[in-house]
Amino acid sequence: MTTKTLLAIGAAALSLGSLTSHADPVDFESKVLPILKETCFDCHSKEHVDAKTGKLKKVKGKFRMDSPALMKKGGSDGDDLTPGDAAKSAIYTSITLPDSDDKAMPPKGDRLTKDKTDLIKQWITEGANFGAWKGAAD
Template sequence: MNPFRDHSTPIILAIFFASAPWGRSDETASREFFAREVYPILKEHCYRCHGEEEKLKGDFRITSREGLLHGGGLGPALDEAEPKASLLLESVAYTNDDLQMPPKNRLSEDQVAVLTRWVTD
């Protein structure tokens, strides 16, 4: 079953990610922000390679907090101690020469800002 095709997935993921330590203190606002802003970016630009079981690339999964903390071949995607230094943010901002994601169709500055806010707030 593909979890991103289920219409309840944005709500479930929003609850899951809003409870993460990098989530904002206002849980309702965090959930709404994730569902409205973050989830569409992850679904459109990341899930195909880093969410589907049969196509998982780089041993990196975005569908759980554990997957983000574990990361892939280059290490954890999120740095809980220093969120601004997270590999996830380096890769989507193209500031890491070894890892630039997505490799085609670079995210807009606004999309990078959304992911940065999500990780650092």
């Protein structure tokens, strides 16, 4: 094999590598969970006392997101997470609604960037796989 052929094979392998890594499934615990913890758990996890303000934080909309089962179960309106279907998953639709919509999440503070909403969409479309994450036991 000539050096030129080897180089060509190397370049092809490299571009293939970047293509496949782009299509890697989204890892819940390292990619999605940190976003939810930062922007949603304040109002959608087990009732708790906020460490900073000392205020009691109740569960909003009867919707907890702090375990896979609770996220799938959903809150008062339901259809909060439908694996494989982001359009039927309010955890995705609510973060893409315009600020002016009552159901836009989070209801106050900064909205999520498109990079983050796209990541959550991809994770749901891929089947909402939680990996080894168990979340809250009760």
